[in-house]
Amino acid sequence: VTESIWDVVPGHVETYEAHGETTVVVKRESLVEACDYLRDEHGFSFLSDITATDYLGWDRAAVSGYIGTAQGRDLNEPMTQGLQKLPRPKPKRFAMNYHLLALRRGDGRRLRVQVWLDDGEPVPSVVPVWPTADWHEREAWDMMGIPVEGHPNLTRILMEDDWEGHPLRKDYPIGGEPVRFSDAE
Amino acid sequence: MTVAPARPRIYEGSRIPSPVPTILQIPEELRGSDDLLQVNFGPNHPSTHGVLRLLIDLHGETVVGLHALIGYLHTGFEKNMEQKTWWKAITYPERIDYVSFQNNELVFVLAIEQLLEIEVPRKATWMRMLLAELNRIHSHLVWLGTSGLELGAISMFWYCFREREAVLDLFELVAGARMHTRYFQAGGLAEDIPRGFFTECRKFVERMPHAVDEYEQLVDRNQIWLERTQDVGLLSASDAIALGQSGPVLRASGVDWDLRRDQPYLAYGDVDFRVAVYPNGDVYDRYRVRMDEMRESTRIVAQCLDRLEQMDFEPWIADDRKVVLPPREELHTSMESLIHHFKIVTEGYRVPEGEVYVTIESPRGECGCYVVSDGGPKPWRVKFRAPSFVALEATATCLRESLIADMIAIVGSLDTVMGEVDR
Numbered sequence: 001v002t003e004s005i006w007d008v009v010p011g012h013v014e015t016y017e018a019h020g021e022t023t024v025v026v027k028r029e030s031l032v033e034a035c036d037y038l039r040d041e042h043g044f045s046f047l048s049d050i051t052a053t054d055y056l057g058w059d060r061a062a063v064s065g066y067i068g069t070a071q072g073r074d075l076n077e078p079m080t081q082g083l084q085k086l087p088r089p090k091p092k093r094f095a096m097n098y099h100l101l102a103l104r105r106g107d108g109r110r111l112r113v114q115v116w117l118d119d120g121e122p123v124p125s126v127v128p129v130w131p132t133a134d135w136h137e138r139e140a141w142d143m144m145g146i147p148v149e150g151h152p153n154l155t156r157i158l159m160e161d162d163w164e165g166h167p168l169r170k171d172y173p174i175g176g177e178p179v180r181f182s183d184a185e
Numbered sequence: 186m187t188v189a190p191a192r193p194r195i196y197e198g199s200r201i202p203s204p205v206p207t208i209l210q211i212p213e214e215l216r217g218s219d220d221l222l223q224v225n226f227g228p229n230h231p232s233t234h235g236v237l238r239l240l241i242d243l244h245g246e247t248v249v250g251l252h253a254l255i256g257y258l259h260t261g262f263e264k265n266m267e268q269k270t271w272w273k274a275i276t277y278p279e280r281i282d283y284v285s286f287q288n289n290e291l292v293f294v295l296a297i298e299q300l301l302e303i304e305v306p307r308k309a310t311w312m313r314m315l316l317a318e319l320n321r322i323h324s325h326l327v328w329l330g331t332s333g334l335e336l337g338a339i340s341m342f343w344y345c346f347r348e349r350e351a352v353l354d355l356f357e358l359v360a361g362a363r364m365h366t367r368y369f370q371a372g373g374l375a376e377d378i379p380r381g382f383f384t385e386c387r388k389f390v391e392r393m394p395h396a397v398d399e400y401e402q403l404v405d406r407n408q409i410w411l412e413r414t415q416d417v418g419l420l421s422a423s424d425a426i427a428l429g430q431s432g433p434v435l436r437a438s439g440v441d442w443d444l445r446r447d448q449p450y451l452a453y454g455d456v457d458f459r460v461a462v463y464p465n466g467d468v469y470d471r472y473r474v475r476m477d478e479m480r481e482s483t484r485i486v487a488q489c490l491d492r493l494e495q496m497d498f499e500p501w502i503a504d505d506r507k508v509v510l511p512p513r514e515e516l517h518t519s520m521e522s523l524i525h526h527f528k529i530v531t532e533g534y535r536v537p538e539g540e541v542y543v544t545i546e547s548p549r550g551e552c553g554c555y556v557v558s559d560g561g562p563k564p565w566r567v568k569f570r571a572p573s574f575v576a577l578e579a580t581a582t583c584l585r586e587s588l589i590a591d592m593i594a595i596v597g598s599l600d601t602v603m604g605e606v607d608r
Contacts, residue, residue, distance in 0.1 A: 019299050019541050045426055048544070049570035051555045058559060087538045087559045097555065099542050099570070103426070105441060108448035112542060131206035132429030135578050143263075152204040158256040158607055168264055 010034045023112040031115055035129045044100035050136035051097045052144035056170040059089040092116040096123055122149040143168040195466055201424055202581050209251035209581040211242050220244055228257045235603025246588050253580045258607040266567045270533025279365045282605035284327050287320040288547040290369050296543040296556040297371040300536045303503050308496040309373035314451045315489035318482040323352040324548035325475045332597040336413050338404050348396045351389050358382055372509045373502030383494055393483045414469035418583040418595035429575045432550025436462045437470035444546035456488045468598040508534045533562035549573055549600055573601035
């Protein structure tokens with residue numbers, strides 16, 4: 001294990017490099033502290049994006065995606081296309097990725113901050129650090145069902161207010177939702 | 186990063202609303218007042234550039250409350266892409282932002298290539314750059330035409346769409362389709378550059394600077410246009426950064442930042458161009474940035490043409506039979522090629538396990554693509570960082586204390602494409 005400048009980030013768990021990108025995994029509790037530190041000490045004044053990812057079924061053989069059935073949302077049949085090898089297991093089901101950017105002329109630098117979460121485990125809001133996180137966090141809640149703690153207005157953003165379920169989760173099939181205004185409803 | 190000095194008219198400090206940065210709440214002293222009027226604007230309105238809905242609280246003519254509601258065009262692109270093989274999913278990003286289709290296609294293809302670690306021939310790189318810049322011109326023309334239309338400069342629309350047609354004709358010449366060309370493949374281009382393209386493109390490059398002059402003659406000394414756009418929809422540099430604004434909106438607020446120069450992708454490090462920066466953060470400066478960018482893009486296209494004309498017989502796609510379809514003529518003579526073709530078409534190529542976040546400077550700003558692969562033939566997760574989505578977060582700050590009549594100009598100046606906002 002080599003030492004890096006990211007070891008002192010509050011709540012640091014691990015740092016890894018791949019494809020020319022640096023990812024810093026931090027503990028859920030110290031996310032805001034870590035973001036404050038990165039913004040103030042390393043110049044990451046720009047939050048580019050927040051992405052929630054669902055890793056349900058990630059390291060199981062012969063699963064590379066789910067497909068929905070017309071019978072309903074609960075019936076999910078794994079697809080048959082197999083994988084050549086199993087991917088490395090992930091620590092928990094969900095990952096929240098914060099893509100930070102330091103606006104330095106001629107030398108833009110990026111960093112990914114990653115937090116791992118179980119189903120229903122809340123993540124602290126980074127709106128106080130970067131106001132732009134507002135809609136990104138609402139999208140993570142709407143699409144993935146990540147509860148964001150301390151968000152000033154955590155409501156659905158893309159789906160309608162009374163929508164059931166979180167569409168981008170892996171156990172939410174495509175083609176499984178009831179068709180509105182049809183006899184099938 | 187340098188912040189250019191501002192005219193004294195730009196505000197000091199922060200105007201981002203609190204506690205919710207994207208919602209303008211009615212001030213305490215006005216709550217319950219009989220003079221308040223709530224207006225619902227959209228989601229179906231010709232000047233919202235799609236299906237944006239704004240709930241506006243008016244006090245007289247002044248906007249005192251604002252709530253932007255989106256999601257009316259949510260089509261589940263990201264979910265759908267998880268069900269498609271990598272090479273089939275390339276068609277989706279173009280439809281996410283249907284005005285800057287080639288830039289969106291480019292960012293997804295670059296992400297696949299970064300995971301595959303595949304070497305792209307230089308001819309493909311320069312052609313991609315050429316098309317991305319033509320697409321930027323196309324996108325700014327659509328913006329200028331429609332925004333002019335909304336502010337009463339109706340003839341602007343016809344002038345802009347004249348040049349837009351010329352760009353679309355070039356796309357048609359290259360790929361057979363005017364929009365959603367799907368010309369980029371992982372590894373290079375789908376086909377070689379057709380004969381006659383360079384001549385036609387040269388004609389356009391010679392014509393375009395004069396066309397931009399014409400647009401400026403139409404509006405830039407027009408008192409109505411100036412009064413409708415100057416000192417309207419203010420956004421300071423620090424607020425723009427805090428709200429994650431990018432592209433022309435950020436540069437019109439005086440932040441000298443362009444991914445093409447500051448984090449070069451393709452071959453942007455090898456071309457000469459100027460980054461347009463204006464200090465006042467109003468609608469007029471956003472218009473100025475886009476006008477300058479059209480000129481600069483034309484210059485980049487000309488430089489790409491100079492290089493491409495010397496690459497006549499070079500390959501346009503990488504020679505990697507596990508990823509790239511074999512040449513059509515080989516299918517009749519080579520068993521190997523037939524197998525490769527069959528495997529790629531039916532099952533798709535496999536992309537090594539990993540995650541990347543690739544960004545490009547799209548006409549609307551930083552277009553990012555976060556892609557996760559589990560090593561299979563389909564993306565595990567695709568997420569687009571849509572610049573329009575983030576631009577709409579600034580509506581509450583920009584519209585603060587503005588007049589209702591300026592709202593159209595301000596929302597228009599953020600240049601949002603709702604397909605990209607709602608994905």
